[in-house]
């Protein structure tokens with residue numbers, strides 16, 4: 263395995279930053295989990311710790327996708343990247359902007375009064391989940407993303423090879439960039455605020471990002487098997503077409519109870535119930551392709567790709583559909599059931615997606631033919647089993663919460679501090695398991711292809 | 726289906742469903758303000774305070790947000806203003822076991838927040854949050870209440886106090902309150918909590934008739 267174009271190596275910058283943030287994300291996630299039992303355990307309050315957790319998550323996934331895209335575009339366009347210096351500059355600009363934002367959150371955590379209102383916007387934290395980044399940072403992020411898109415489009419224009427994969431990938435990325443904008447407007451009405459907030463959050467993860475996932479899945483299937491391009495691209499179009507068919511109006515599943523008209527109850531219910539369908543097609547696609555075609559020698563790449571497809575379906579599709587009908591959502595809305603779904607969906611759909619792309623492309627970037635597979639598989643099982651249990655535990659907590667608080671009318675705090683205590687303890691324990699998996703992955707990322715392979719290992723991996 | 730047809734179908738779907746979504750959104754936006762009270766400057770200032778302290782980082786509102794702390798959509802229906810103000814400015818001064826930190830909210834900010842919550846509570850949310858089914862059933866079924874017990878229910882003591890495993894957690898648990906205080910204390914405290922507990926956040930119940938105050942105190946005094 264080796265790369266065809268020197269500029270594809272830029273992907274590694276992005277992967278490295280993503281991997282470091284992944285570690286940070288899970289560390290602070292673990293602190294947040296402990297704060298359910300001991301709120302004062304850390305110098306920063308729960309809200310700041312969790313803000314760091316989810317911002318690190320979203321940013322490392324985006325940075326990972328950018329890296330992956332910089333790898334895919336030259337290969338599909340059959341040319342070097344339009345401008346390598348621009349890509350490097352864009353990388354460092356992103357790192358600096360993100361670091362500044364993180365320092366701002368920590369500052370606010372230490373002194374809430376520091377989050378001052380300057381020229382109508384809050385200086386350090388906008389106080390809106392996932393898009394907490396202040397307005398000045400929004401502009402930096404937009405500039406960075408525009409430079410990134412420009413570089414990609416100009417590369418494609420060099421040879422004008424609009425392959426299906428890169429056309430779809432860039433469609434998804436453009437859609438992603440555009441959907442960031444509705445989050446940059448202030449609304450006096452909390453209802454309008456949440457209405458547009460969901461444009462960002464829902465149309466990202468159930469629209470733009472799924473399109474990107476569909477395109478990258480097609481790319482990876484072509485890398486780990488010798489399947490024909492025509493076949494994967496056709497299924498890719500069908501998958502992303504179904505994603506848009508169900509996902510756009512599926513936004514309605516967030517418009518049941520926030521002060522929006524009641525017609526969203528049935529529109530959201532009907533269309534979001536269909537959202538698992540494209541995810542199921544992706545699973546079938548991954549299985550069929552890997553069964554029917556010869557598999558190339560990159561077991562971790564294959565492993566992660568297929569599990570991404572499976573857990574995308576389970577986490578987003580199944581754990582999403584169970585609470586998506588208004589009759590159910592009325593009781594489960596905003597409970598630990600939502601947390602359970604959020605974790606398995608993000609893990610399956612996007613964490614595993616970026617990790618798969620790393621395992622599919624990193625050996626080529628490092629120029630190695632074989633590498634030690636054992637750590638990749640170990641970290642996979644540590645992470646996946648721990649995550650499944652974290653999700654089962656929070657689903658349990660959610661069921662108790664729905665029954666006790668929502669159906670019986672017990673107090674929120676009473677349920678949280680007494681009936682659900684065991685679930686919090688278990689979540690923290692499985693969180694440690696997850697952290698172990700991440701640690702193994704991080705070590706593997708830095709060592710992959712950089713250590714001598716023993717003869718025995720090469721022999722077993724060839725077998 | 727050819728690749729080209731599949732691609733065109735994808736493009737068509739994108740355009741078609743986006744068009745519908747935009748049309749529905751336009752209709753929704755034209756209705757939103759009619760489903761909510763007018764937004765005054767105080768409501769907007771309160772919303773800004775909500776963002777400033779990142780309340781959504783722990784709480785949900787309209788059920789959206791974080792799941793570390795209770796939903797606040799109907800909070801002003803459940804708790805009186807004075808109590809809320811005290812709690813916002815110093816949670817542990819009201820409830821020593823509170824997990825909510827003291828964020829440095831000042832008096833104006835607290836007032837604006839409460840005005841904002843009053844606005845939120847009046848938004849038409851298609852009936853969310855729903856009334857608990859089993860609690861409603863128990864109220865209908867449990868006919869044999871003493872006068873003191875039914876006052877305890879109707880005056881909303883249950884929103885703040887835990888009794889036999891049911892009720893809120895912001896005030897002290899009352900299951901064995903009579904083992905801590907005598908009858909005179911309980912009756913006096915009910916009418917004027919601050920006279921008995923300096924800085925108490927409990928609302929006073931001066932408006933009760935002597936008969937009602939007696940019935941309620943009887944009930945409290947029976948909780949050994």
Ligand code: HEM
Pocket residue numbers: 391467468515516534535537538578579581582583584585586591594595596597600603604605607608611788789790
């Ligand atoms: C990859 C795709 C997906 C991801 C990453 C994802 C992630 C999330 C997250 C993080 C939340 C919580 C948002 C918050 O913090 O308030 C959420 C909410 C929700 N998701 Fe998903 N989701 C995905 C797909 C789906 C699908 C396919 C469905 C339905 C079939 C679905 C149904 C829901 C519902 C109903 C809620 C609202 C829960 C509530 O009322 O509290 N999701 N999703």
Ligand code: HEM
Pocket residue numbers: 288291292293294295312315316319600601602604605608609613652689690692693694696697790791792793
């Ligand atoms: C790659 C793995 C992970 C992903 C993708 C992830 C994703 C998320 C997301 C999207 C949220 C926001 C939605 C919500 O509030 O529920 C969240 C919140 C949270 N996460 Fe994670 N997380 C991961 C790992 C962990 C781990 C290992 C722990 C620790 C055991 C953890 C603990 C938490 C906690 C305590 C919250 C706050 C939940 C709440 O408000 O009730 N997460 N995470």
Ligand SMILES: [Fe+2]
Pocket residue numbers: 464468512513515516
């Ligand atoms: Fe959604």
